[in-house]
Amino acid sequence: MKRRTKAVIGTALTASLLTGGTALAEGRGWWPGPKVVRVSLPEGQSNPAIATGVATGGEVAIYQSSGLGPTALNPSAPAGSPEFYTDPALTQGATGVTVTEAQALVVLRNIKTNLEAAGLTLADVITMKCYLMKPPGLETADYAGWNRAYRQYFANIDLTSKEVVPVPMGTSAPKAPLVANKARPARATMEVASLAVKGWMVEVEVTAAYKAR
Numbered sequence: 001m002k003r004r005t006k007a008v009i010g011t012a013l014t015a016s017l018l019t020g021g022t023a024l025a026e027g028r029g030w031w032p033g034p035k036v037v038r039v040s041l042p043e044g045q046s047n048p049a050i051a052t053g054v055a056t057g058g059e060v061a062i063y064q065s066s067g068l069g070p071t072a073l074n075p076s077a078p079a080g081s082p083e084f085y086t087d088p089a090l091t092q093g094a095t096g097v098t099v100t101e102a103q104a105l106v107v108l109r110n111i112k113t114n115l116e117a118a119g120l121t122l123a124d125v126i127t128m129k130c131y132l133m134k135p136p137g138l139e140t141a142d143y144a145g146w147n148r149a150y151r152q153y154f155a156n157i158d159l160t161s162k163e164v165v166p167v168p169m170g171t172s173a174p175k176a177p178l179v180a181n182k183a184r185p186a187r188a189t190m191e192v193a194s195l196a197v198k199g200w201m202v203e204v205e206v207t208a209a210y211k212a213r
Contacts, residue, residue, distance in 0.1 A: 030055070034057040034060075035059050036056075036212075037055075037126060038054070039051045039054050040055075041159070041184060046159050047155065047156075047159065047165055048159075049151070050185065051184045051185060051187075054126045054127060060209050060210070062207060063118050063209075064205070065114050067129075067204065069197055070086065070110070070202060071110060072084050072085050073087040074086045076088075082103065085201075086105075086106060087109075093172070094172045095172050096170035096171030098135070100132060100135055100142035100145040100149075100201045101142070101145030101146065101149045101169070103200070103201045103202045104145065107204050108152070108154075111204055111206055115206070118208075120208045120210065122153055122154065122179060122181050123181055124183070125183055125185045126183075127185050127206065128187040128188075128205070129187070129190075130202065130203070131190060131192045132146055132189065132190070132191050132201065133192060134191060135201060141191035143189065146202065148169065151167040151177065152179065153181060154183055154185065155183070155184045165177075
């Protein structure tokens with residue numbers, strides 16, 4: 001890097017620190033204590049789906065899951081098909097459930113089991129990454145179906161009233177979620193070209209924080 005370039009960058013950094021003093025002070029005020037998990041949520045919403053970010057103190061114990069997919073629980077479907085990796089018992093009585101949604105319900109239940117084996121619950125999840133495959137015949141991944149399944153396990157307690165919010169499954173009328181949970185992790189969802197197992201449409205990984213001891 002040339003000397004002039006270094007000087008310009010140095011000047012810019014100094015200026016940003018000086019002019020951004022107030023913002024920096026506010027950021028430091030938000031700094032989490034050593035054993036604190038601090039979640040940033042969108043303003044003005046009583047039931048946001050996800051957090052805008054999460055900060056963890058240096059002494060917070062963290063658990064990271066692997067990417068988990070759906071279990072093959074539908075023997076009536078052809079092996080290796082997307083429908084093969086659904087659980088008809090989870091969607092019984094519901095109408096209009098998409099295959100992505102049905103798989104996501106299984107995946108999130110698998111996440112719940114995985115966390116419980118580590119001494120955690122869905123309420124302890126602070127970040128999430130979801131990978132979606134594009135269903136056959138569609139132009140993009142089924143984000144709407146994924147989001148419906150997500151609300152069955154996360155972000156379904158109103159933060160103002162503290163009441164459980166009914167959520168839809170498929171095109172059915174909203175009703176009580178499968179798991180009441182106020183947690184809203186910082187989340188990223190993306191479409192991918194392929195997943196590790198033929199027939200998978202959904203794979204999810206999470207980070208969870210142990211409570212302070």
